[in-house]
Amino acid sequence: xxxxxxxxxxxxTGICILFISxxxxxxxxxxxxxxxxxxxxxxxxxxxxxxxxLRGSIIERNGKILAYSEKDGESYKRFYNHGxxxxxxxxxxxxEYGKAGLELEYNNALLNVSDSTTLNELKNIVIPNTEGxxxxxxxxxxxxxxxxxxxxxKKGSIVAMNPITGEVYAMVSLPDFNPSTLKENWxxxxxxxxxxxLNRATxxxxxxxxTFKVITTIAAxxxxxxxREYECTGSxxxxxxxxxxxxGKAHGKLNLExxxxxxxxxxxxxxxxxxxxxxxxxxxxxxxxxxxxPFDIPVAKSTFPYKENIGKTDIAASSIGQGKILxxxxxxxxxxSGIANKGDIVRPVLVKEIISPEGKVIKNNQPQIISRxxxxxxxxxxxxxxxxxxxxxxxxxxxxxxxRVAGKTGTAENTSGKAHAWFIGFAPADNPKIAVxxxxxxxxxxxxQTAAPIARNIMIEALNTIK
Numbered sequence: 001x002x003x004x005x006x007x008x009x010x011x012x013t014g015i016c017i018l019f020i021s022x023x024x025x026x027x028x029x030x031x032x033x034x035x036x037x038x039x040x041x042x043x044x045x046x047x048x049x050x051x052x053x054l055r056g057s058i059i060e061r062n063g064k065i066l067a068y069s070e071k072d073g074e075s076y077k078r079f080y081n082h083g084x085x086x087x088x089x090x091x092x093x094x095x096e097y098g099k100a101g102l103e104l105e106y107n108n109a110l111l112n113v114s115d116s117t118t119l120n121e122l123k124n125i126v127i128p129n130t131e132g133x134x135x136x137x138x139x140x141x142x143x144x145x146x147x148x149x150x151x152x153x154k155k156g157s158i159v160a161m162n163p164i165t166g167e168v169y170a171m172v173s174l175p176d177f178n179p180s181t182l183k184e185n186w187x188x189x190x191x192x193x194x195x196x197x198l199n200r201a202t203x204x205x206x207x208x209x210x211t212f213k214v215i216t217t218i219a220a221x222x223x224x225x226x227x228r229e230y231e232c233t234g235s236x237x238x239x240x241x242x243x244x245x246x247x248g249k250a251h252g253k254l255n256l257e258x259x260x261x262x263x264x265x266x267x268x269x270x271x272x273x274x275x276x277x278x279x280x281x282x283x284x285x286x287x288x289x290x291x292x293x294p295f296d297i298p299v300a301k302s303t304f305p306y307k308e309n310i311g312k313t314d315i316a317a318s319s320i321g322q323g324k325i326l327x328x329x330x331x332x333x334x335x336x337s338g339i340a341n342k343g344d345i346v347r348p349v350l351v352k353e354i355i356s357p358e359g360k361v362i363k364n365n366q367p368q369i370i371s372r373x374x375x376x377x378x379x380x381x382x383x384x385x386x387x388x389x390x391x392x393x394x395x396x397x398x399x400x401x402x403x404r405v406a407g408k409t410g411t412a413e414n415t416s417g418k419a420h421a422w423f424i425g426f427a428p429a430d431n432p433k434i435a436v437x438x439x440x441x442x443x444x445x446x447x448x449q450t451a452a453p454i455a456r457n458i459m460i461e462a463l464n465t466i467k
Contacts, residue, residue, distance in 0.1 A: 050095075051075060056110040056132030058090055058102065060141045061167075061352060066090060067103075082141075084176040085148060088199035089139065089297070089350065092179040097186060100197075102135060102350065105297055109133050109354050109363075133362065136353040138167035146461050147172045150454045155441040156420075157200040157329040160458050163337030163426055163435040165367045166346035169466060170458070171330075173200040203300045205326040206439055209412030209447070210263045210394075211422045212321030214335060214382060217260050217268075219275050219283045221378050226274060228256040236266040239312040243269050246411070246446075260385045261393035263409065265320050272319025273312050280318060281306030287335050287373045288345060294370060295330070296350035302331040321410060333437035336424040338373035339382050340406070340432035345371040387429050395425065397452040400460055404429035407455065409447030418444035423451035427459045434462040 054076055055069040067090050069076045078093050080086070091101020099107060108114065112132040147158045147170040160170040175196040177189050189196055198204065220226055234250035236243055245251065245265045251258070259267035272280060284304045285291065293299045304318060304325045317323030330348060338345040347368045354363040373379070386406035389395040395407035407425025414420060421443040426435040436458050438451040 050111070052130065053111050053113070054131045055093070056112065056134045056357075058110075058135045058137065060137050060139045060144075061169075062141065063136075064141045066137070066141075080179045082145075083180065084178050085144060086139075087176045087179050087196075088173045088201065089137070089171055090179070091297075092182050094182060097182060101199075101297055106135055106351065106354075109135065112357065131357040133357065134355040135351050136355060138162075138169065138349055138352045139171070140169045140462075140466050142465055143170040143458070143462055144172065146170075147458055148174070150457055154443060155194065155200075156439045156443070157204055157437075157441075158439075158454070158458065159201050159329050159333040159437045160462060161333055161337060161348060161435055163340035163432045164346065166337075166349045167352065168348055168350050169434070169462060171201045171350070173198070173204070199297070200439070200441065201329045202295065202297060204328060204439070204441070205300055205302070206329075206420050206422075206441065207412040207414050208321040208325060208327040208332060209410030209420065209422055210265075210321055211332055211335075211408050211410035211424050211447070212325060212327070213260060213263065213268050213319070214339065214386070214408050214424070215284050215287060215289075216272055216275070216280060216319045217256065217382055217385065218374050218378055219279050220256055220271055221381060222283070222374075223275050223279060226271065228271075230254045230259065230264075230267045230270070232259075232264050232266055234266070236270055238269060238273060238316045241313045241316075243316060257385045257388060260382075260408070261389045263389075263394045268319045269316035273315050275319075277306040277310060277315050277318070280304075280315070283374075286371055287338055288331055288371060289325075289327070291371075293328075293331060293334070294347050299330055300328055302327040322413060329437045329439045332422070332424050332439070333435055335373070336406075336426050336437060337432075337435040338371075339379050339386070340426040340429075340435050341379075342376045343372060343374040343379035344369045345373050383429055386425065390425070394446075394448045395423070395452055397448055398423060398425055398456040398459075400427060400456060403427055403463070405456070405459065407452065409452055411446040411448075414442070416442045418442040419446070421445045421449065421451040422447045423455045425452075425455055425459070427463065434459050434466075 058067040066086050067080050069078050091103045093099045093103040110132045151174050158172045161168045175194045177196045232251035234245050234248045251262050251264050289302045289304050314323050318325050347370045349365045353361050356362050383406050390399050390405045390407045394409045398407040405427045406429040410422030412420040421440040423438045426432045436455045438455045
């Protein structure tokens with residue numbers, strides 16, 4: 001009898017363990033994984049309402065239609081105007097290949113349906129919607145088109161935005177693809193070694209080079225006991241490692257402003273070691289490095305692993321934007337915007353309004369400060385240094401006649417052997433209307449040679465055309 005009772009207890013214990021494991025697993029799935037499963041582009045539940053609802057249109061800030069749907073037999077067909085131009089912003093929506101971009105992130109809004117709960121699904125059955133909402137973007141079609149032409153077939157990205165409101169006027173990533181012909185070209189697209197599906201503006205992680213010296217400059221200003229004077233001989237030895245200035249050029253006597261204007265590597269490397277990794281990391285974090293940037297489409301985290309056990313050579317390399325630092329172009333645009341906006345970083349925005357089928361604005365994205373990068377005095381000091389960089393330094397190819405421009409170039413070494421060319425900046429410096437980040441992937445040139453002139457032209461065009 002005792003053996004029989006032990007067997008029953010063993011079986012019951014096993015069943016209880018299995019039952020508890022199932023409850024724990026389902027609870028974990030519901031709490032931590034439900035959202036990712038719900039938003040997965042291959043989730044067939046996303047397509048349930050597609051059959052009966054005219055998917056909403058997507059328009060740019062001036063009302064130009066970028067994407068729309070029409071009845072095609074028993075279902076609806078999606079049309080993408082302007083070929084490749086908005087492939088990384090709007091993305092695509094295909095039953096065979098899922099969804100991406102705004103088509104995925106704003107799927108419910110475009111279908112005019114509520115989140116998938118039992119109550120909402122019953123409501124949709126009783127009072128079904130037949131037409132989705134329209135997305136009105138902050139993008140300016142002319143500037144988007146103009147920016148893509150300036151990239152001229154190069155690999156890389158351009159982000160142009162209003163530093164005060166956070167509105168993104170242009171966001172280009174090359175190589176790109178044509179969402180209208182995705183079915184026909186899918187295999188070629190996914191097999192392309194240049195990764196045309198990758199949105200380099202939001203998910204491209206690049207060594208930032210000297211553009212990161214803006215962060216080091218802020219850290220230097222905030223380190224009140226730091227001696228800002230320096231004698232540059234063209235090279236320095238840090239912990240046994242020789243670090244050189246560009247072409248080994250000696251800059252002579254420098255203060256902090258001169259060092260940023262001339263982009264002196266040895267100055268920032270030596271001062272960065274004195275400042276220390278924790279202070280550098282703290283400032284970087286305030287400018288959204290190592291943090292999730294809230295945006296209308298997914299953004300990869302920029303990274304500066306300063307909390308790891310890194311030595312003096314790593315700190316020196318990080319201080320000049322080399323080593324283990326990786327940044328997205330969007331994050332670099334936010335750094336420029338934060339300095340332009342007196343130290344406040346505003347949430348970047350792609351979707352300006354959601355408009356109902358009846359023409360009513362049901363959601364309006366207002367400016368929202370997401371971080372305080374620096375105080376107003378520090379931001380103003382760095383702004384003036386960046387203005388001097390355009391006047392007489394490495395950023396002079398970004399200068400605009402009769403307009404004060406603030407900017408910083410970057411030439412970033414990487415494992416490919418071909419440097420990334422960078423520029424970040426804004427204009428007018430004292431009343432900023434446009435902030436720009438240009439990243440040319442493996443371009444093999446300097447930021448001053450190639451990225452700065454592109455940024456200058458975008459700033460001119462934006463100031464002349466965007467109201």
